Amino acid sequence: MATVQLKNIKKVYPYISGEQKKSKKKDDQPQKKINLQITDEGVVAVQQFSLDIADKEFIVLVGPSGCGKSTTLRMVAGLEEITDGELLIDGKLVNDIPPKDRDIAMVFQNYALYPHMTVYENMAFSLKLRHVPKAEIDKKVREAAEILDITQYLNRKPKALSGGQRQRVAIGRAIVRAPKVMLMDEPLSNLDAKLRNEMRAEIIKLRKRIDTTFIYVTHDQTEAMTLGDRIVIMKDGYIQQIGTPQEVFNHPANLFVAGFIGMPVMNFFDAKLVREGSKYFVEVGGYRQELSPDKEERLLNHDVQSQEITLGVRPEHTDVNDEGVAARVDVAEMMGSSVHLHVNAEGHDVIIIVPTVDMKGNYEMGDTVHFSFDGKVAHVFSKETEKNLEF
């Protein structure tokens, strides 16, 4: 029930005395956060982070480990100091306000339930600290337990619960307070695949019921795509792209986003972008394809000239036919409704998805196939900047 604005947020982890010297000594062990900017002040974990989150919006921060997504979330929570920039919740500057006064709740990756308290006590703890009357605490805890279907476990200790149940309790502990902003830090990553799918659906339902602003951190692009109203893709402390799941899938801003979003990952080729008047073509391995009119228009607007490019085409957007780019089959994976062909084309490993219904016979290792793609699904990236040339 609140907006959250992050204005040019920056986080630097300063060196603790002696740390800098130590890290220099460890020659044999290259620094893990090698891509993060390292300055005299310390390691820059997040920078130039600006985002306006609308009331009741579900925002997902996604990116690989060490990209700064959790740090950003922890800054919103108040668990990390903000080095620079402004954080506003409901229009109020909260940079220096402690977590308990920000009216936020957080669900942690490892649940962080208090092991010596029962489920009921875990959920009631925050209300008790706020001196809420007992009867009201009881009502709220039972309501939340009802929503999450954990009423029968209220008297158990966390160790007597399964992973999925513990996660529900952790969520329950967060929702009893009806916080303005709900923060979730990889809440599903400790669960097995099946349970994760179930809980994902639960979170979607929960979101409808409690109707508050969510900020959700994950490294799993499927979670990001299915849960988020908008997705923020991060890498090395910088935002790469902000958009709806559809937008980031259909129009990735750069090579990183294109490779990160979508499963299986997008195929990339060394190709050529050819401009002929107001028309644009991509050429790869002797195959030439005109881009769709809307793409041509955007390229034209940026006055993009003919150049060597990295071409991106998603596996599901490829068609096997008699013409097109030639490729040699390495492996054919039968997935049921489709076959994933791992092929080598133009020196790159490429995946082609062939729907089973369209298959003409089996694919063997070493077979040559040809594939093509439509002009509206070809993504053109600059070789130099790795940015999408349409942007």
Add this chain to the structure above:
Amino acid sequence: MSKDNGSSVAYKIFSFVVLIILAFLFIFPLYWILTGMFKPPAVINSPTPQWWPHEWTMRNITELFSRRTAPLFGEIALRVPGALRWLINTVFMAIMAMILTCITAAMAGYALAKKRFIGRAFLFSLIVAAMALPKQVILVPLVREISALGLYDNIWAVILPTVGWPFGVFLMKQFSEGIPGEMIEAARIDGASEFRTFTSVVVPMIKPGIGALAIFTFINSWNDYFLQLIMLTSNSNLTISLGIATMQAENSTDFGLIMAGAALAAVPIIIVFLLFQKYFTKGITMGAVKG
């Protein structure tokens, strides 16, 4: 195979024999004290030892409790036998040392494990270094400090120096490190103050460690004859072990009396140890594994 079995049997027999000898060495003095306290003076002082008392007497015990009187507590008028007063002093000392050490060590250990502050590593090294420091080394400055505080020959003179026990801080730090950081963060977000986080989240989680530390400190304080000897002088302030020692100096030594006193000093601590044996060993092993 059979060779293996044979050697393992031999090993078992050997270790049994060693254990029996060791057990005998440790148990015999205790046996001697417990039987000695019931032997008449003539028997106990005779050059040929009587392994099992032929004649049992309560004389030593009654004698112990009829000698010199002291106020029951502090300077109150009610006077009780000196030995009882010594026992009260010792129990008071051990319990206070235990409570205060547990409180300070738990707080310090938690801070060292979970708080980031400048000089943390240095401070911790200092504490570890202090663990290696023999008590005799700091004796002179300690006595001067206690005198300056006006606590010399006061029961607090043997309580306060034990409170900042480095090993206790070390043990509590090891235990506190086992608390996930998220747990403390969750408490902060839930709205708990620093103090409330400590009492409601941290303390319950390091309870086994505190239990072990409590027993360690109780036993340590009870047995710390050296410090007591230096700090306490007047009769009504003595601890039980000091009190027994004073008996030795008077006239000819009455060994029966000393045996009775020694039993009085040893029995409570043996009971404490037997009751909490489980936690005691747990404390040692947990500290070891986590360290």
